[in-house]
Amino acid sequence: MNPFEQDPTALRVGFIGAGRLGTALAWSFAEHGLRVVAVASMIPSDAEKLAAPITGCSVVANGQQVVDACDLVFVTTPDGAIAATAAQVQWRRGVAAVHCSGVTEIAALDSAARGGAMTGGFHPMQTFGDPAAAVRSLPGCTITIEAQEPLNTTLVGFAQRLECRVNRLPPGMRGRYHAAAGYTSQFINALFAEASTIWQSWGASEEDAVRALLPLARGTLASIESAGLAGGMPGPVSRGDVGSIEKHVEALSSLGPEVMEFYRIVCDRTIPLGIRRGAIDDESAARLRQILRR
Ligand SMILES: NC(=O)c1ccc[n+]([C@@H]2O[C@H](COP(=O)([O-])OP(=O)(O)OC[C@H]3O[C@@H](n4cnc5c(N)ncnc54)[C@H](OP(=O)(O)O)[C@@H]3O)[C@@H](O)[C@H]2O)c1
Structure with a gap:
């Protein structure tokens, strides 16, 4: 047998x-x-x-x-x-x-x-x-x-x-599957590293940044778990707050093109989630994209 x-x-x-x-x-x-x-x-x-x-x-x-x-x-x-x-x-x-x-x-x-x-x-x-x-x-x-x-x-x-x-x-x-898994494993480290670079621009340490950002990340994960990717997305795009994004772009531009480019790519990918949530319409999405490309 x-x-x-x-x-x-x-x-x-x-x-x-x-x-x-x-x-x-x-x-x-x-x-x-x-x-x-x-x-x-x-x-x-x-x-x-x-x-x-x-x-x-x-x-x-x-x-x-x-x-x-x-x-x-x-x-x-x-x-x-x-x-x-x-x-x-x-x-x-x-x-x-x-x-x-x-x-x-x-x-x-x-x-x-x-x-x-x-x-x-x-x-x-x-x-x-x-x-x-x-x-x-x-x-x-x-x-x-x-x-x-x-x-x-x-x-x-x-x-x-x-x-x-x-x-x-x-x-x-398997190549696609494993690459996708990377977004919720090592790329989280890359997101923290980027945020930490910005913190260090006013003299804070990486440790300060990580300790402050970890609870925020945990809250976001809990929110995704309870309300899904679009419903559980925090931040200005989720509120249709174009003015705050404009301030981010202005502030990050002074830190150099690499910082701004990364912000633009990631922020761009939040726009469809904001639309799915009903927080932004096509017109404000177009405005946001324009601001990100200034
Ligand atoms: N670690 C993770 O987070 C993780 C998650 C999911 C999947 N995986 C997968 O799990 C597998 C193992 O990864 P791992 O992280 O456990 O690797 P690892 O910690 O480096 O362990 C691999 C082990 O294989 C042994 N080894 C290497 N060549 C060998 C051989 N020819 N004959 C017998 N033993 C040999 C090594 O032996 P010695 O210790 O005796 O030197 C070592 O203990 C990989 O396919 C990986 O993709 C890992």
């Missing part, structure tokens, strides 16, 4: 790569009743750290031993090493190879597929630094799954056990 058509808690799960994500995922799986039985990594002490809190999880010498001992193998090496890691191993029918990269196509696991394995993607939309903190932050996150049946059903079941939402992605979309 195919193990993927049986109780998911009976599946023997293994990890190749005991880094930030592999460790957090292995700990979460074990906490939620899944059977993590083997791990291999480059540095044995990293594999030992992953295995330590999991009853029945063995540290093995290499990826081949993980595959030999498991039904479902998570290849959690860095993106650039996924294909090479999979290619170093002899796969077999009835086993599955899954990576957790957002941007890497499932084709990186083609050598596993040629060896008879099912292949798929299981990408948690969360940042993994400290594994213990990551375990706590997983419930409520979205996990993007790309796989054929019966692996798909198994991975969906795993995500649900972790109390995560499931997102599906058609093949070939």
Whole structure:
């Protein structure tokens, strides 16, 4: 009988790569009743750290031993090493190879597929630094799954056990999908950095700026959560306040073209949201665009 058509808690799960994500995922799986039985990594002490809190999880010498001992193998090496890691191993029918990269196509696991394995993607939309903190932050996150049946059903079941939402992605979309995720991860840092540059123009420190701006950002996120992107947008564009934007443009122009250009691009993108909200009509939108291009 195919193990993927049986109780998911009976599946023997293994990890190749005991880094930030592999460790957090292995700990979460074990906490939620899944059977993590083997791990291999480059540095044995990293594999030992992953295995330590999991009853029945063995540290093995290499990826081949993980595959030999498991039904479902998570290849959690860095993106650039996924294909090479999979290619170093002899796969077999009835086993599955899954990576957790957002941007890497499932084709990186083609050598596993040629060896008879099912292949798929299981990408948690969360940042993994400290594994213990990551375990706590997983419930409520979205996990993007790309796989054929019966692996798909198994991975969906795993995500649900972790109390995560499931997102599906058609093949070939991972570049777009991962770029989009960047807008709510590293680009938030870029927005804070830009605001902090402006604060520093009157002598405040980056720390002052970040401490002051973080609660504002949290309030905005809460507002998006409760009222949506257009309904939950704060700021002058959301109020149709053209006069305030005019003052911003005047003030930022003196800080140089780069500061002004960034403000123009971002502010431009808030105008359709202001229109959707009903706060500005086409005429004031046109005026705003004109002010931004002065
Ligand atoms: N971190 C995140 O926030 C995050 C979020 C979503 C998805 N992901 C995805 O998760 C995957 C892993 O990322 P990560 O952040 O966990 O990376 P990481 O912390 O750098 O860990 C990667 C691990 O892979 C191990 N490794 C590298 N080459 C190996 C090989 N040939 N054989 C066995 N082990 C090998 C390393 O081993 P040693 O420790 O033993 O040297 C390291 O522990 C990537 O596909 C990434 O895109 C990460």
